[in-house]
Amino acid sequence: MTNIFRFLPLIAILLLPNMLRAQVSEDITSDELREHVEFLASDELQGRKPGTEGGDAAAEYIRDRLREAGLELLDNDGMQSFPIVTGISAADDCALTVDGVVAELGKNFTPVSFTGEAAVEAGVVFAGYGFDFELDSSAWHDYEGLDVTGKWVLVLRGSPDSESGDFDPFMSLRKKAMVAHDHGAAGVLFTSGPGFDKDDALVEMGYQQQERAMDLPVLSISRTLADDLLGETTIESLEKELNTQRAPLRTACSGSVSSSIRMERHSIEGHNVIGLIKGEGPHADEYIVLGAHYDHLGMGGPGSGSRRPDTSAVHNGADDNASGVAAIIEVAERISASGKVPGRSILVVAFTAEEMGLLGAKYFVDNPPVDLQSLKLMCNLDMVGRMPEGEKSLSISGTGTAEGLSALVEDVVAKEGFTAKLSPEGYGPSDHAAFYSRDVPVLFFFTGINQYYHTPEDDADKLNYVGEKLLADLVHGIVEAVAQRPDALTYVESGPKSRPATSKRFKVTLGIMPDVSSSNEKGLRADAVMEGRPAFRAGMKKGDIIVSMEGKSVNGVYEYMDRLSEFKSGQRITVEVLRDGEKVLLIVEL
DSSP states (O other), X not given: OHHHHTTSOHHHHHHHHHHHOOOOOSSOOHHHHHHHHHHHTSGGGTTOOTTSHHHHHHHHHHHHHHHHTTOEEOTBTTEEEEEEEEEEEEOTXXXXXXXXXXXXXXXXXXXXTTOOOXXXXXXXXXXXXXXXXXXXXXXXXXXXXXXXXTSEEEEESSOSOSSSOTTGGGOSHHHHHHHHHHTTOSEEEEEOOTTTOTTOOOOOOOOOTTOOOOSSOEEEEOHHHHHHHHSSSOHHHHHHHHHHHOSOOOOOOOSEEEEEOOEEEEEEEEEEEEEEEOOOSTTTTOEEEEEEEOOOOTTBOTTTTOSOTTOBXXXXXXXXXXXXXXXXXXXXXXXXHTOOOOSSEEEEEXXXXXXXXXXXXXXXXXXXXXXXXXXXXXXXEOSOSOOOTTOOEEEEEOTTSBTTHHHHHHHHHHHTTOEEEEEOOOOOSSTHHHHHTTTOOEEEEEOOOOTTTTSTTOOGGGSOHHHHHHHHHHHHHHHHHHHHOSSOOOBOOOSOSSOOOOOTTOSOXXXXXXXXXXXXXXXXXXXXXXXXXXXXXXXXXTTOEEEEETTEEOOXXXXXXXXXXXXXXXXXXXXXXXXXXXXXXXXXXX
16 A cells, blocks of 8 residues: 555545545454555655644544544534644844843853743852752752842752762752742853863753743853853863862852843644544433544654654554554444444544643543543553454453443453453553543553554554454444443542652652643642542642642642652641632641
8 A cells, every 4th residue: 555655645645545445334344444554654644743744634534534434523523623832942032141242042042941031130149050959968058158039040050970879869950940949049041061061062952741931031051151250260160169079169250141031832733533423312411432542753753752763764653553543443433334323422532642742632631522521431542453463362451440341341352252451550651541530431452562663663564454353343342332331330540540650759749640731821730639648638639730839839740740859758748729710728748
C-alpha cells in the first residue's frame, strides 16, 4: 500500500480510501484492519504529528470511516478542536538595558522559557549560586544577610561541587528562581562562569507542556554583561572563589537594570474525532467510551519521544497506535451494521496528542460532549497489533475500577478462548488515565512493548492482523456485555491515580493526583485526592487549586514538586487552595 501512495499528492491519498473501501460489514476482518493501518501508518502521513498535514489527514480519514459506518458525528462534524501550545519564543520587542545601555536580544541576553513578563527597573544584588538549603550533610545560604526585596538578583548557574550530589536537588534554574522569588526578588539574571560553560552560551529556549510562567522576569545574560554589573570584579573570579572556599560570599553590584519582556506562545490546532452510536431504552443516556489515540511522533528528533532522537525519519507508528484506531473503527462498524441497538450509547473517540501528555484525552474529560457523570466505562486500545503469532493473549488492566467489571471481563475472555493477564489497577501511561482520574471506570487493552516501539521501524508489515481481529472481537464482546447489562457499572478506586513517585527527593506526599495539563491558570489543580492520605485528612477536595505551601507560591507541577521536596515526614504545613474562587487555608500533617 505504501508503494501505491508514494507518487500521489496528499489530497489524492485522502480520497483513495473512499474509492477502495468495501461495503460496511458486520464482520471484523484482518484485511480491513490492515487497510486502516496501512493508510494511517503510511510514509505519506509523516508520522501523524498533531498540527501537520499528515495528522489532519489521519483525523479526516477516521472521521470519514465513522461516518460511513453510520455513526452520528458530534461537535464540529466529528472534530473536537482545541489549541495545543508547542513552543515559546521571545518577542522581537523584548528589551533589557543596563545603566541605559541597550543589550542585544539573543547575543547578550535571552528570556528563560518560564519567565514572567513583568517590566522591572531596579538595582542588582549578587547572590552567588542562588542556594538556600540545609541538609544533614551540608548547608548553603546565599541569601543570608542579603536584602534582595524589589531588586534583581544575579545568580551563577551550576554549583561549587559536581561530585557530592548535595546540590543536585537545588540546581535547576526554576528552583533557583523560586528561591529568589521567596526572598522578595523582582527578577533573576542567570549567568555562567567559565568553569560551568567556557563558551558562555545563553540558556536555550526550551518548552515543556507542563511548564507555567513565573511571576517575575527570569533572564539569561552573557558573562560580559554580568561583568559590567559587577564593576571591580568578574564572574570568573567570583566563581573560582566560591568553588575554592565552598561558602557564600558578598560583593557589590553597580548600576540599574530595566527590562520589558514579552513572550510569544506558538500553538497548533489538535482534533479529537468523535462519533456516536445512540443507545435505546432506559439506559440510553449512559455512555461507554471506545477510544484510541491516533497521533504519533512525526519525524522524530530530540524531544519527540523517539528512542532514536538523533535520527530524523518518519515514525509511522503502526502498532502505536494505528492498530488501536483500526480496531475501534472496526468494532464501531460491527456494532452499527448489526442492526441491534445497544442498551447504552457508545462514544467512539480517536484522541490526538497522547504522545504529548494525554492532551486530547484531558481536553475531552474537561470538555465532554455529554455529562461526565454519564460515562460508565472507558475502553482504551493502545498498541494492540503485536499479539504473539498463534496465541490468543493480551493484557487488560482496570478490571478493579468498577463493581462486577472483573467478573464480566473474565466471562467474555473465557468465552472467546483468550489467555489474558488481568490487572485491577486503573492508572496507566495512556489516555484512560485521564478518565480514571475523573472517577470513570476504565479498561486498557494492550499486547505489549516490542523492539520497534517509538522507532522508525514501527511499520504496518510487522503487525499480526489475524491476532488483532481476534482482539477486536474480544473488545466487541466486552463492550456489548456492558452495553446490555441491566445495572450500570459503579466506579471503584483501584490503585493510584498517577504514576508513583520514585525520586529519592520526595520524603513525603500529599496524596493527590496533580493536574499536569498545559493550562495557564495559576496554581496547581488537584485532579484527585486519595482517601486517607494527608491532603484528604486535611479536607482538600478534588478540583481545589493549590496556590501556596507554607506561604510559598505554587504555580504548576514543577513548583509543586520543588516545594514538596523541602518537607519532612511528620511535619505540619499550611496549604492554601482556591475552592470555587474562595481561598481556603488547610493544615496538612505529612
